[in-house]
Amino acid sequence: MATAPDYKNIPHSHRLPVRHREVQRTFTKLSRQSLVSLVQQWLSKKNRDFCKPYLLSDRKHGEEEDDDELYEPAQSYEELQETYRELATRKGGRREVLDRMLDGDWRTGISMYQLATAEIQYLLDHPNALRWTAKRLTKIPNARSTITDMEVTNDSDHLPRFQAQTFMSNLARELTPLMKAHYLITRIKTSPMTILRVYIHDAPYSSEGSLAVDSNSTDSAKAVFFVWPNGSPFVYSSLATLTGQVVGDDGRHLRDIVQQAIPKAFSRPSARYQLTSTNFTTKSLDALLTYRGPGKSNAAAGGWSIFQDHSFSQNALDFITTQKGDGHEKVSAGKTAVNGGTKAGPGRPKRPLDEKESSEAKRRKEVVAGRFGTSAQSDDDQGLERFEVRVDDPFPSLDGSSTAQLDDNTSTLDAQASSRSRRGRPSLLDRTAEDLEEIGNGQDWVPNVRITFQGTHVFAGIRQLAEEGVVDGEKMPGWMTGEAGVTIGAVREGRMRTKEGVPGI
Amino acid sequence: METIEQLDTDISDLHTRIATLRAHRANLSSILLSQPHLAARLQPGNQRDKPTETAQRLIKQQSARNLENIHRACAGVTAYKVQDPDPHAVNNGNILGVRIDVSIGGKFVETYHVLLAFQERESESDKVLRIHKHTIPPCIPLQQLANRWLPSSSKDVEDATHPEQDLVHFGRSLRKELVGWHMRVQAVEDLRKEAGLPDSRLKGDGQDTFGIESTAGILNAFVSDDDASSDAEEAEEEEDGIIRILDIESDAAVRQVTITWSDRRTAVININKDGTVEKAVCRTKGGGRDVARSRKAVGPLRGLVQRLMA
Structure with missing residues (x-):
């Protein structure tokens, strides 16, 4: 059903049919717990308009009650909330919740808002699911204002200011003539960052009907993610799709358009920004927050990591030195035990050998600790691939x-x-x-x-x-x-x- | 008869007791080692036995630490030398460290480091300092300060072929920025406390067991075309009659603070680096500007909540 081309964004409440490929792909990956918590988010009062479930009142008058209907529509939001609260406490399979959602309560379709929150939920559950490239927003030097840019005064501001509303309307203005898109921008409570998800819809229409059409090409769409760590000039963009999806040139091109629009949306008159490369690509969001994040660790990686945690310098009022001395004593005690151990006799012939080797290994360990500091631990979740x-x-x-x-x-x-x-x-x-x-x-x-x-x-x-x-x-x-x-x-x-x-x- | 639980609590009690006693012992020993003239008194004649040597070593260690801490505590900015382990490091890996201790409310809250390397200036024989590594968060304008006080090439400063490097000024202005930032953070924390909100640094610790709060707020609910809807939620909030502050949040550099009231009033406030409110926009529940209140907000950050609630 082709309506006239328009200049609107895709609103949150537009729905995709539950059998749509994007819906299926996103929802089948989520865990039971994530699904239940998503539903509870959707059913909270402020989100209800974007996530309308199929309730009993939605059944058209005179419509025959379907006998082989698996899930009875709920009477009210409260009943539905209660149902899912009960599902949350009970143990069971993921499928149970998923079927109830897609075939029951949201049988009429999953809204764009729901799809977006589900994908973001997946991203938070699996922080290594996408490949991210860190870019920096840099000011394009202006001939007239170079001197003022460099000054540090009481009210100077050196970071691009991020104001979600202004940014979103600017971005939409850049993009709507070129494509239709659904935007969802959200702050994450557990880590210091803001996520923008852009769902690209390559059609001149923003109607619900045109969204539902499953286009044949495999790469038309879909979502692009951007992450802003709070209080830093960096942007992480993920142009790659979820695992296994091959991206063709068309898809790549659309994503590049979105990426190019980002610095323009940040720019103000007399403060123009551009995205510059920072030579950093990884799958781990944790590593990104360490190497290109808001904290102390950006320029103190590797062995310099001792400067950003407190292993190098104690508190200025901490005068106690003897506890470290205890540690040294233990080391030397260990060494004397080795010397005595050689004479220990036939009982443990192998052990002295091990210990001798370990003194060499210990020296290596000390050298390595000096070179790597506290970084590069295999269990720190900051692996670069x-x-x-x-x-x-x-x-x-x-x-x-x-x-x-x-x-x-x-x-x-x-x-x-x-x-x-x-x-x-x-x-x-x-x-x-x-x-x-x-x-x-x-x-x-x-x-x-x-x-x-x-x-x-x-x-x-x-x-x-x-x-x-x-x-x-x-x-x-x-x-x-x-x-x-x-x-x-x-x-x-x-x-x-x-x-x-x-x-x- | 003692149950396993009892034994467990006994064991953990003993562990805490050991820990406190250890701390006490460490404290006492450092006090003892800090005694004046202790080293001299421990040196009867020239006999060199092992315990005396150990004692001398410990005394030396302690007095070095005491001196260092006194310098750090009194000066705020101190310098030290470190060795870069990289075999290819410039200038044989000699690194000059600058340490900035930030104290807020009688406590040293954080230590920052800037590590500088000497580098040959291009086509010239003298050496310049260059920032090698640092632990300054990106919300501090380090690049600008370095350009101003530690210019390394003539292009950073116009009409000066031999720019002077001024490490003292650099340290001083960097410390000012860092302390100002920490004080703004503290001031916003105080405002939150005043408004009866939980400490933002503890946010997200306990309540997140279910994952339901993992996304905080959708920031672009307005993008949807049908915004006739968002009015429904507030109706009942007003009915209880008490208007309270729902949230006070700030950006990472604490230059902008947003306050939200339960009756949908909002205030967005710009703060200078010294903590004065420079500009403020307060909005009434309908979205109109509240000029009188906006004017009232301008002033020191402390007492902002009182000024706005009045």
Whole structure:
């Protein structure tokens, strides 16, 4: 049913049929507890208008009572609330609640609001479900106001101000001529962030009927997430869809439009913003909040983490030193026990050997603790899955003759490398013309070396390797501890190259 | 006969007792070690036995700590040296740390660090300080302060080819920003207490057992086209006659505070860094501006609730 094209957003209350693919995909993933708590949210008074259930009063007069109706419609909201409260206390399968919701109380359809809250609920239940890219909102320098921008006065403001209402109306104004979309922006109580979900509907109509049409292409839609950590200039965007969904060019294009509209919606006259890359991509929202968050940890990653928790400096009024001394005594006591243990005799022949090894291991552990501080623990939920570096250092030459030989080969190798990189998608790690010029200035051969670390928690893995002695904890370069705070970058002179300016802002 | 529960409580009682006694002992020993001239009195002649050496070591440790703490407590901004373990670090890994201790209400609440590395200036022989790592939250304008007081290249400051670096001024202004921020946070906490609201730092701890409160408030309920609906909920709130403050919330930098009353009045307030209310917009329940009240809100942040309730 095609109505006339219009210039409206999709309102919260528009409904999708329960058999719609998006509805099915979202709701089948949620746990029983999440489903019940969602329903209770929907049925609370302020949300009822967006989440109308099918009640007995909705049954049209004269309509035959269906005999094979599984779920009797409830009389009132209160009854429904009671039903779900009871479901919450009872143990049972997820399916029971899900069927009741989709076939019973919301048989007439799931509203856009419900779909959005359900997806956000899933995101909160599974904080590693999506891949996020952290971007920074930076002010575009203005020729006239550069001096005032740099000043710190009593009322200066250096962060973009986030006002939800203004931002939303600006964003809608940017996007409505291009696409129809449903927006849901919400603050999260448990963690310091604001989530925006944009459901892209690629049609000129904002009517309920056009929403229900299940388009044939697999990638048309759907949701894009943006997260603002409170009190920081960062934005995390997730352009990837939930696991397993392949995104084609059309979908990617629509998402890029949304992403481009974000800084415009933030901008005011004489304060224009743009999104810049921060070389950080991960699946873990916790890691994002640590490396690009509102707190103290942004520019103190890796071994510097001791400065952000209180393991380095005690409270200025804490004068007690002896408790630490106790710890040292225990260590030395352990060592004397080892010396005595060698004479212990036939009873435990293996133990002294272990202990001897462990003194070496203990030294390694101490070195590693110095390099990694309190970071990179395998159970800290801050795992980065992928870490890529390009090494821009000249090849270490052994003596004069061998470098001359290598120089001859450089041209062919470079040609090979360039032809190889042209085949795939251009990587962020490809050297730019600027980089090549800088490298070319030196006389040495600079091979194009790239290293990729992959795993569930890359830096915890490196820490473990260093503890086992596989990686030399003392000679290991600093970027291997994760202190650079990026997931992709170039290394020069053994250090991660960074932009000018203060790190982590 | 003692039950298992009794034994358990006994054990936990003993554990707490051990802990307090340990703390007491640590306290006493640090007092003893801080005695003046203790080191001299413990040195009878030149006999070098192990207990004396240990004692001397402990005394040295304690007096170092005492000196450090006194400096920290009195100065607020202190400097120290650390070693960067990275074998490729600039300037052999020599790092100058600047530590800022923030105290609020007779307590040191937080310590911040800025770690600076010396770096060769391009095409020049002298060295400049550059911020290497830091633990300053992003709501503090560190970049701007660094540009102002620690310019590293001539492009940061116009018409000056050799910009001077002023670490003292940098530390002083950074401390001012940090303390101001903490005091604003504290002031908003006090306002919340005054209005009878729970401490926002404890929010979300207990009530979240069911997950029902995980999303706080949908901020764009207005986007929906049918907004004839949202009036229904407040009707009963007013009937109990008592108007109270539902929420006082602020952004992370505490530059903007929003107050919501139970009768749908709202106030949005802009705060300067020194904690004075600069601008305020109060709205009546219908959404109209309440000019008189807005004017009343301007002033110091303390007592804001009283001014607005009056």
